[in-house]
Amino acid sequence: MLSILIPTYNYNVYPLAKELAKQALSAGINFELICIDDGSKSVLNKKNSKINNIENCVFKELENNIGRSSIRNLLAKESKYNDLLFVDAGNFPESENFINNYIKIKNYDVISGGMFPLKRSPKKPYKLRWLYTKLRERKNLCSSNFLIKKEVMLKFPFDHTIKEYGYEDVLFFNQLIENNISILKIKNPVIHNADDDAESFVEKTEMAITNLMVLLNHKKLxxxxxxxxxxxxxxxxxxxxxxxxxxxxxxxxxxxxxxxxxxxxxxxxxxxxxxxxxxxxxxx
Structure with missing residues (x-):
């Protein structure tokens, strides 16, 4: 029994939801898929609303933005099964056995499948984001693709005070490690679409570093x-x-x-x- 949870903001997430639901149906498991847009009020949500037509799938729009941490906590609270699979918008499973690769593993509280870049690099100005994922980001635990037990997630949620982009996942996984929660890293990646141009990615990076300084100064990290x-x-x-x-x-x-x-x-x-x-x- 699996809850597939997709936080999104101003993104066409329908192809991702369709693929994950298809794999879950093929696996023959009881599942639900919940996708919530974090108050973007985007025109893309017209496409995302088609998720409601997929078996066992629901798409919702929040009236107001609650932030990257709170949206994940909300998805966990609204789920009905004990195994929670988080996949971020902007990513897509590399393998047709993505769901099966997760559900066949037992006795771990958290399983991280990782994130890879596109095999071929995009052209400028999108190459910087692709390069960072390839050489830096893929090595780390990240919240873009992981399975977690619901009781663990509810006990150790994301820090809701972090509203903007950056380091909320580092704080989350550090909290799990410090509390002796078992984390298994496997090769079951999602592919990142590298859709941030250089200027957008630099702005996000500056925001993330500002978050990091706050967390360090408050001794949370x-x-x-x-x-x-x-x-x-x-x-x-x-x-x-x-x-x-x-x-x-x-x-x-x-x-x-x-x-x-x-x-x-x-x-x-x-x-x-x-x-x-x-x-x-x-x-x-």
């Missing part, structure tokens, strides 16, 4: 939570955050130009993230 935070606190201890922030401000136009190019550099993007973290540290 440890200083060693990521390679980015480790580097930042090394610079801070050495008294180098101010010159790095100055260098970041000076180079920012050139960096943004590179990110929008045919050959964006992931190493320059790593510096951008670190430089931006140093910059907002100076402003606080």
């Amino acid at each position: 440890k200083k060693t939570v990521s390679s980015l935070s480790i580097k930042f606190y090394f610079l801070k201890k050495a008294g180098l955050t101010k010159p790095v922030a100055y260098m970041f401000n000076f180079l920012k136009p050139l960096l943004r130009k590179n990110f929008n190019s045919t050959y964006p550099s992931i190493f320059l993007f790593d510096f951008y993230r670190l430089g931006y973290m140093c910059l907002i540290n100076q402003k606080k």
Whole structure:
């Protein structure tokens, strides 16, 4: 018995819901699929409403946006089965056995299937997002694709105070690990559509780093939570955050130009993230 849960915002999620329902029906299991749009009021929801015509599937629209964490908590509360499969909009199962690969595994509280980029890189200005998923994001636990027991999710929900993009999944999985919840990583990925252009992705990244600083300052995350935070606190201890922030401000136009190019550099993007973290540290 499986609850398939899809949080979405301003995205045509009908093809994803159709594929997941098809696989669940083929697996011969009792299932439900719930998709909730987080108050986007998008015209795309006309397409998403077709989800209601698929067997055992429901699409709902929230009147107001409640945020990336709260929407996942709401989906968990509205589910009726004990196994919850979260798949984010903007992703698609790599395998036709995606559902089967999850349900055949027993005795784990959480199973993470991972996220891969498209096999072929998109053209500029979409390549930066694709490159980041390929070289950085795919290695981490992420909330785009994971199975969790409902009682675990309700006991250790996403932090509802995080409304914007970024690090809500890091905090969530860290909380599970700190409470000795068993997490199994398997190769059962979703493919990310890489639909963020460079400017949109940089804006999201800046938002995520702002979230990270808040979580670190409130001691909700440890200083060693990521390679980015480790580097930042090394610079801070050495008294180098101010010159790095100055260098970041000076180079920012050139960096943004590179990110929008045919050959964006992931190493320059790593510096951008670190430089931006140093910059907002100076402003606080």
